[in-house]
Amino acid sequence: MPALHAFANPARFLKIARPLTPVLFWAGVVLAAFGAFAGLTLTPPDYLQKESVRILYIHVPAAWLGMAGWSGIALSSLVYLVWRHPLAAIAARACAPAGAVFAAICLITGSIWGRPTWGTWWEWDGRLTSMLLLFFVYLAYIALARADADRGGDGRVPALFGVAGSVLLPVIRYSVVWWNTLHQGQSIGLTGSKIDGSMLWPLGFTGIGFTLFFAGVVLMRMRALLAQQKVEARMKRMAAR
């Protein structure tokens, strides 16, 4: 994979990431803000849930990014374990805080949504429980990666944890198929959407918007981690002198 190797060079990565970060970040903010505005004002209410359905424009992208964040951790960890590119370990660590925050947003908005529609803030059904587990796994990963870095570890242990944690992703995805759940089945699949077009389109804006925002935050975090490594390396050199 010569193409990937080229990007694994931190200097070359920084050269691309530096101008790309604000573009992704601000494009994401603008798209998500427009999507949220449209979802609040320009779409019809649901026939059954009335106005409370509008929370889906935040809830669905948050759920997607909560899971996409862990996919990023798992893939980067796998690349790190096999090819030992330091940048892959940094990418995995950088995905974790943003993914955890979006998983939390998904849980919180879901709880607020569940109260008026289902009549409960929380139930231990398959979908809700597996998503809560993913949130806790994020916290564990963040703690583990930090402890490993603090003790000068090579990042192999958090990488193994990142790969193993991906077992939760199909569980969350198929929880509503495998088990009776209070959460409804999936609305949007490869074959189409069960959300009427007149209500669906702002979700495209918030979905893409939050995703670009997420990518911008991950790039920021990666640059911060690289800078931190540089500082630590320089301090070590100075101390050795």
Add this chain to the structure above:
Amino acid sequence: MMVKPKHQRLVLALLGVAAVVGAGLLALSALQDQAAFFYAPADVKGQELPLGRAVRLGGMVAGGSIQRAADGVTVHFTVTDGKATVPVSFRGVTPDLFKEGSGVVAEGKFNPDGSFTADNLLAKHDERYMPPQMAGKMYKTDSLKQ
């Protein structure tokens, strides 16, 4: 033949992923019934009722089955999954989305005669979202599949 360490690690990592996924799937298939959030009427039909403990019963509220008692707070209705039905009684405030032809999860206990006494009702909706003016056309042809 020499195997590059890189390729050896790739094979090991992929085997590890396969093992973790396999273990997860095995554990989940063993969980299958225990992890269900509720019993459907067909699950308890012709089987021993889970008496004496709190369980949940889920399904659709059968059309025309809701009867409100004279005291104003007790409601009787039938839960169906298309294969079996269970009569349910509930005393309390019903959720806004509780209506005939809509999904419901009742928390409570089975009675020895096969009926169900609920002490809490949760509304379950399906994965379709549409504006009110379309609902008249589509929602009437509701199926029991959720």
